[in-house]
Amino acid sequence: MKFPSIRQRVVEMSVLLADHGYFAATGGNLALRVDDEHIVVTPSAVDYYRMEPEDICVLRLSDLAKVDGERKPSVETGMHAQVLRQRKDCQASIHTHQPAASALTLLGQPLTVHNAEHRALLGPQVLIAGYAPSGTRWLSSKLQRVLRQDVNAYLLRTHGAICCGSSPERALHAIAALEALACAHLRERIAARAASAGPEQAALQKLIATLDANPIQELIA
Ligand SMILES: [Zn+2]
Numbered sequence: 402m403k404f405p406s407i408r409q410r411v412v413e414m415s416v417l418l419a420d421h422g423y424f425a426a427t428g429g430n431l432a433l434r435v436d437d438e439h440i441v442v443t444p445s446a447v448d449y450y451r452m453e454p455e456d457i458c459v460l461r462l463s464d465l466a467k468v469d470g471e472r473k474p475s476v477e478t479g480m481h482a483q484v485l486r487q488r489k490d491c492q493a494s495i496h497t498h499q500p501a502a503s504a505l506t507l508l509g510q511p512l513t514v515h516n517a518e519h520r521a522l523l524g525p526q527v528l529i530a531g532y533a534p535s536g537t538r539w540l541s542s543k544l545q546r547v548l549r550q551d552v553n554a555y556l557l558r559t560h561g562a563i564c565c566g567s568s569p570e571r572a573l574h575a576i577a578a579l580e581a582l583a584c585a586h587l588r589e590r591i592a593a594r595a596a597s598a599g600p601e602q603a604a605l606q607k608l609i610a611t612l613d614a615n616p617i618q619e620l621i622a
Contacts, residue, residue, distance in 0.1 A: 403469040404435050408454035411441055414495075414569060419449040421620055423497040423576055429561075431495040432481035433569060438462060440485055444472030462486060476536030483541045484565050487548050491565040493572035498561040501583035501617075506556045512586060519582055522566070522575045524552035527582065532558035554579045573620045581617040588612050 402408070411433060418424040418431075427449070432442040444456050458478075459469035465482055467474070475481075477496050484494040497503075505512070512527040514520045528547045533540035544555060544563065553575050554564045562579055566572030588609060595605035 402455055403459050404439070404441060405454055407433055407435055407441055408457035408459070410569060411443060411457045412452050412454055414573065415443055415449040415452060417573070417620055418495070418497065418576070421618065423499045423580075423620075424449055425498060428498045429496060430475035430477050430481070431493065431572075432475075432478070432485060434462075434485055434492045435459070439468060440482065442474045442478050442481060444470070445475050447472065477540075479536075479538055479541040480544055480563065483545050484548065484563065487545070488550065488565055490550075490567055491553075491572075492567060493569040494563065494565045495572050495576055496557075496561060496563045497576060499576065499580050499583075501587055502556060502562040502579050503560070504587060505583045506558050506560055506562070509558055511556075512582060514582060516582070519578045522571065522578045523554040523564075523582070524549070526552055527554045527556060527579060528552050529556040529558060532560070535560065570621060577617055577620045584612060584617055 414431060415424060418429060427446050430443040432440050434440055438461055440460055440462050442458050444458055447456055456472050457470060458472055458474040461468055462482060465478060481494040509529055511529050514523050514525055530543045530547050533543045553566060556562055564572055564575040564579055566575050591605050591608055595602050
């Protein structure tokens, strides 16, 4: 088996993301850069808790030809390759259907990042890529249009999020930072609505209390 340790790392990251609710069922995938020519990517439709290093696909970055592994690579491989080709500074690309950030994709707006710690991980803004169906070249091209060297987090319209990082750890921190930012943004919008009273005020206050009772946890120490 080629590159066993980095394939093991993909398995560990997938389990971590599933444990924290960022990957659910088989929704969510990730890619790591191995060297100048190769990437490893999660397989399509394999339960994260049954995944083994040999299930991870080794591909050539230039044309996505399979180098090692029996499984079919994730349907979003093209999107990860797009990120890792354009962002030579990045070692990791993670796509999630994380709850708060995915909810924000329905609004279709970019987010400004104010917090200094979050800016270091995400960049000055979180940008939004236009809608295209999952797993299509069309989706990769929508992302390509908005990809920037200084932005590490993107919302995919009515779908989910993708974050990249200069290391697997930085990408994991970016995922948690994006969720915290998305949660704070949603809370602000809900609080503004609740302040204007109306019959739904009690329900909105309850929603705020639920958000406050469940702060976003870091994925890694
Ligand atoms: Zn997806």
